[in-house]
Amino acid sequence: MALLEVSAVSVRFGGNVALSEVDLAAEAGHVTGLIGPNGAGKTTLFNVVSGLLRPRSGRVLLDGADITRRGPAARSRRGLGRTFQRLEIFGHLSVRDNLRVAAEFQRGAADIGPILARLGLEDVADLRADDLPTGRARLVELGRALAVRPKALLLDEPASGQDEEETERFGLLLRELAAEGLAVVLVEHDMRLVMEACDIVHVLDLGKVIASGPPDGIRADAAVLTAYLGAA
Ligand SMILES: Nc1ncnc2c1ncn2[C@@H]1O[C@H](COP(=O)(O)OP(=O)(O)O)[C@@H](O)[C@H]1O
Ligand SMILES: [Mg+2]
Numbered sequence: 032m033a034l035l036e037v038s039a040v041s042v043r044f045g046g047n048v049a050l051s052e053v054d055l056a057a058e059a060g061h062v063t064g065l066i067g068p069n070g071a072g073k074t075t076l077f078n079v080v081s082g083l084l085r086p087r088s089g090r091v092l093l094d095g096a097d098i099t100r101r102g103p104a105a106r107s108r109r110g111l112g113r114t115f116q117r118l119e120i121f122g123h124l125s126v127r128d129n130l131r132v133a134a135e136f137q138r139g140a141a142d143i144g145p146i147l148a149r150l151g152l153e154d155v156a157d158l159r160a161d162d163l164p165t166g167r168a169r170l171v172e173l174g175r176a177l178a179v180r181p182k183a184l185l186l187d188e189p190a191s192g193q194d195e196e197e198t199e200r201f202g203l204l205l206r207e208l209a210a211e212g213l214a215v216v217l218v219e220h221d222m223r224l225v226m227e228a229c230d231i232v233h234v235l236d237l238g239k240v241i242a243s244g245p246p247d248g249i250r251a252d253a254a255v256l257t258a259y260l261g262a263a
Contacts, residue, residue, distance in 0.1 A: 032095060034059040034214040035080070035111075035183045040089030042075055042238075049075045050086070051238045057183060057214040062205050064229035064246070065218045068258055071235040073218045074116055077185050081113045082106045094182060108137060112181030114172045116188045116218075122161030126152055126171050129160050133175040141180045150174050150204075165192030169201075183214040190221045202228040226250065234258065 033056035042050040050072045057063040065073055078084035080091055082103035090099045098106050120129050130143040147153050150170045155163060160171050169189050176184055186205075190198045198221060205228045209215050219225050225232060225246065232249040234242040236258040242249060249255055 032092070033057055034094055035216070036090075036092040037076070037080060038090050038092075040076070040079055040086045040091070042072070042079060042084065042086050048238050050079070053089070053235070053238070053240055055233055055240065057216045058230075059182070059212050059214045060209055061230040062209045062215040062217055062228050064225045064232035064249075065216060065235060066220075066222075066225055066232060066249075067235035070237075071258075072238040073235055074187055075238075076235070077113060077187055077216075077218065080185060081111060104136075107179055110180070110182035111185070112176035112179050112183070113185035114169070114176050114187055114189055116191075118165065118168055118172060118192075120160045120168060120171050120175065122159065124160055125157050126160055126163070126174075127156040129171050130174045130178045133178040137179040141178050143174070143178055146174050146177050151200075166194055166197045169193055173204075177208075181213065183216065184208065185216045185218075187218045188220060189217070190219055190224050198224055222250075 035057040037053060037055040040050055040053045053076060067073055075084065079086045082101060090097060093109055093111060098109060130146060134141060134143055147156050150173065152170055152174060160168060169192055173189065190201055193201060202224050205215055217229060229246050232246050233240050234249060234255050241254050241258060242252045
């Protein structure tokens with residue numbers, strides 16, 4: 032069984048079907064990509080997995096435990112970390128305190144010194160988070176997610192606002208985190224990052240998974256091209 036398993040999840044907003052019977056698995060040790068045009072349902076799926084949104088039907092399993100009825104805090108304590116598409120950090124706190132707040136929320140949290148070092152944030156650790164350019168602020172958010180010592184990590188467009196060099200480093204970091212045993216799930220529009228970092232890619236379109244496979248196969252998939260061209 033995969034570390035994170037989503038089965039038959041459906042979500043509606045009023046009359047709109049945002050997710051329809053979605054199955055998704057993310058293995059420990061892998062970076063799992065989730066791509067698709069705007070409005071496909073990627074963020075909605077993350078909200079269901081992290082407990083911010085109750086699905087109409089379906090189940091979410093983390094490390095074999097059914098967490099469908101658990102709240103976001105309980106899921107975080109069980110090892111689910113996430114970042115947000117619309118960057119959510121405490122702008123008035125220092126970089127270090129952003130990580131500290133996350134760590135203190137968690138019993139047995141990680142030591143934040145090594146996380147700051149790993150993310151290259153030591154030189155800005157005492158600056159206010161909102162004084163950082165977006166690219167580095169994204170790393171602060173990742174640092175907060177890592178401070179809860181996640182087993183599964185959901186990243187919602189983490190490279191948006193990063194320059195090319197930052198994105199390349201970010202891809203290597205994701206590979207390292209996976210190599211350490213995390214199940215990383217990456218929602219991202221930067222196709223180069225997706226192709227370089229992911230072991231497997233799932234494509235969501237109009238609330239349905241329309242293709243799954245290794246990055247090379249996905250790039251050439253006709254249904255995927257149609258979904259993107261149709262959305263353009
Ligand atoms: N809170 C909400 N209320 C109503 N509709 C929503 C809400 N959140 C998302 N949606 C709709 O659900 C669909 C999927 O959105 P979203 O998950 O944000 O897509 P993505 O992240 O793939 O761009 C879209 O049609 C969007 O307008
Ligand atoms: Mg989104």
